[in-house]
Amino acid sequence: MESIVDEVRRLSEEGIKEVTLLGQNVNSYSDESDIVHQGEEQKRAEDRLLSRGFKTVYKTRAHGLKFVDLLDKVSAVDPEMRVRFTSPHPKDFPDELLVLMKERPNICKQIHLPVQSGSSAVLERMRRGYTREAYLGLVKHIRSLIPQVSLSSDFIVGFCGETEADHHDTLNLVSSVGYDMAYMFAYSMREKTLAHRRYQDDVPEEVKQKRLRELIDLFYSIQATRVQADVGTEQLVLVEGPSRKSESDLSGKADGGRNIVFRRELLLDPKSNITRFPLPGDYVIVRIESCKGSTPIGRCLAFSSIKEFSLRGSCS
Amino acid sequence: MFFPVWSRFLFWRGKGIRSDCLKNVLGRRALSGGGQHLKTLHDFMKNAGSLSEASNTSPAPVPPYLLGEPSTATLKKYFIETYGCQMNYNDTEVVMSILERSRIFTRTAVADDADVILLMTCAIRENAESKIWARLESLRSLEARLKKNITIGVLGCMAERLKALLMEKARVVDIVCGPDAYRDLPRLLIDTDEGNKKINVMLSADETYADIAPVRLDPTKKSAFVSIMRGCNNMCAFCIVPFTR
Numbered sequence: 001m002e003s004i005v006d007e008v009r010r011l012s013e014e015g016i017k018e019v020t021l022l023g024q025n026v027n028s029y030s031d032e033s034d035i036v037h038q039g040e041e042q043k044r045a046e047d048r049l050l051s052r053g054f055k056t057v058y059k060t061r062a063h064g065l066k067f068v069d070l071l072d073k074v075s076a077v078d079p080e081m082r083v084r085f086t087s088p089h090p091k092d093f094p095d096e097l098l099v100l101m102k103e104r105p106n107i108c109k110q111i112h113l114p115v116q117s118g119s120s121a122v123l124e125r126m127r128r129g130y131t132r133e134a135y136l137g138l139v140k141h142i143r144s145l146i147p148q149v150s151l152s153s154d155f156i157v158g159f160c161g162e163t164e165a166d167h168h169d170t171l172n173l174v175s176s177v178g179y180d181m182a183y184m185f186a187y188s189m190r191e192k193t194l195a196h197r198r199y200q201d202d203v204p205e206e207v208k209q210k211r212l213r214e215l216i217d218l219f220y221s222i223q224a225t226r227v228q229a230d231v232g233t234e235q236l237v238l239v240e241g242p243s244r245k246s247e248s249d250l251s252g253k254a255d256g257g258r259n260i261v262f263r264r265e266l267l268l269d270p271k272s273n274i275t276r277f278p279l280p281g282d283y284v285i286v287r288i289e290s291c292k293g294s295t296p297i298g299r300c301l302a303f304s305s306i307k308e309f310s311l312r313g314s315c316s
Numbered sequence: 317m318f319f320p321v322w323s324r325f326l327f328w329r330g331k332g333i334r335s336d337c338l339k340n341v342l343g344r345r346a347l348s349g350g351g352q353h354l355k356t357l358h359d360f361m362k363n364a365g366s367l368s369e370a371s372n373t374s375p376a377p378v379p380p381y382l383l384g385e386p387s388t389a390t391l392k393k394y395f396i397e398t399y400g401c402q403m404n405y406n407d408t409e410v411v412m413s414i415l416e417r418s419r420i421f422t423r424t425a426v427a428d429d430a431d432v433i434l435l436m437t438c439a440i441r442e443n444a445e446s447k448i449w450a451r452l453e454s455l456r457s458l459e460a461r462l463k464k465n466i467t468i469g470v471l472g473c474m475a476e477r478l479k480a481l482l483m484e485k486a487r488v489v490d491i492v493c494g495p496d497a498y499r500d501l502p503r504l505l506i507d508t509d510e511g512n513k514k515i516n517v518m519l520s521a522d523e524t525y526a527d528i529a530p531v532r533l534d535p536t537k538k539s540a541f542v543s544i545m546r547g548c549n550n551m552c553a554f555c556i557v558p559f560t561r
Contacts, residue, residue, distance in 0.1 A: 240538070
């Protein structure tokens with residue numbers, strides 16, 4: 001764990017304003033290198049480990065420092081450095097982690113929660129370790145703790161044996177959750193996997209593509225509603241640089257991860273008391289005024305900081 | 317029925333794969349992953365004569381770093397292209413750090429200038445791999461057009477999944493290197509002028525590259541990735557990742 005914290009500290013000293021912790025199962029992280037920790041961790045083991053209603057195929061190790069411990073240390077390195085993480089598995093969101101995310105202003109309120117399918121029958125064949133109900137319960141629980149959270153998911157359409165009813169379960173789930181981002185693909189069978197050994201890739205390609213089209217259309221119509229709902233709100237944006245489409249505009253990510261575009265304007269820098277243009281690495285408050293497709297467009301109002309913005313009392 | 321561009325390579329018998337090289341590597345692959353002490357490049361060069369498992373037998377010219385501080389003119393240029401997930405982008409930064417540290421290679425942003433072209437690949441879906449086959453085909457044309465011998469290396473999950481088959485299907489591929497073997501990359505890359513093909517697809521339970529500070533792809537960006545764990549044991553029915561990382 002120390003090597004990771006040291007790396008983050010070094011990045012902070014170099015002027016990095018945002019780190020994304022990476023791993024295939026980033027929140028299954030476990031550091032068992034320090035034996036001293038094993039005793040205390042074993043006591044609180046069960047509560048610390050999995051989200052409610054979820055299970056794993058491998059034996060979960062009770063001892064060792066967990067992801068929540070790492071996230072705690074990493075986010076404490078620099079309170080003005082944003083911390084994100086990907087890709088997590090839905091099973092690894094115990095309450096302790098959610099509470100930490102809620103309480104730490106520099107941990108971004110963005111959770112990638114890949115569901116893959118909305119049908120419990122398909123989820124069972126996929127061996128994901130949760131049912132539709134457990135997943136929806138987790139979404140509800142996360143939203144109760146972090147109401148402003150931005151959720152995203154992955155979807156595999158046309159997995160072995162998927163019926164039209166299964167597909168509709170997925171569509172219903174997408175409608176009820178309201179994701180801010182979705183990564184949707186048609187199933188592609190891979191050698192060596194359990195599905196290759198046990199099942200048939202029996203959903204015809206044209207059916208996969210039809211279902212994918214339906215999912216994509218549904219998702220984007222829901223996303224448009226959500227983007228529209230942010231119009232009129234003020235967001236804390238970490239400036240990245242000129243927007244891709246126009247040199248006179250700047251862009252950067254809001255806390256939830258959405259890219260915001262705003263016109264490049266002079267703002268008063270309170271630290272130096274001079275007016276200047278926002279630069280990459282600055283935090284600015286942007287009021288969203290409209291949207292172009294799924295991109296919110298706004299006006300920058302002032303320089304700010306994570307601390308200052310969090311004290312305003314509202315995060316969106 | 318659509319035949320992808322790489323299908324023409326299906327029956328290729330191959331040029332220049334040294335069978336002793338491949339045999340040694342495949343034999344090593346049978347060892348369980350993890351725990352192998354990885355030597356530095358300097359160790360390899362010091363003991364060049366006595367390595368019993370040396371996978372290339374032709375004598376190397378005196379490498380630049382033994383002659384003192386190398387000028388950039390004598391460094392080999394590498395070009396690296398990344399496909400797939402953020403982990404691959406992070407691994408590209410690790411590879412860049414390993415290559416820079418070897419003091420044999422320097423990065424170029426222009427593929428035409430490169431002595432070495434590396435593809436960091438993805439195997440998650442058939443489409444992801446099709447892109448790579450197409451890219452390899454275009455690299456074959458590039459080599460022909462420029463009339464120079466470029467060392468082509470395939471890294472990442474497709475390398476791990478297909479292993480030696482990659483070289484059989486696309487003769488332009490000289491090096492295959494899986495996600496746990498990047499420390500070995502400088503050794504794999506030197507001395508491929510004589511048509512030696514090299515492969516290292518050993519998987520490791522321990523390799524995390526924790527001691528390697530990734531060289532950042534874009535030093536002007538204010539955001540960075542920090543890899544904290546590797547691999548996946550969940551074994552979801554549809555997913556190849558537990559087999560490649």
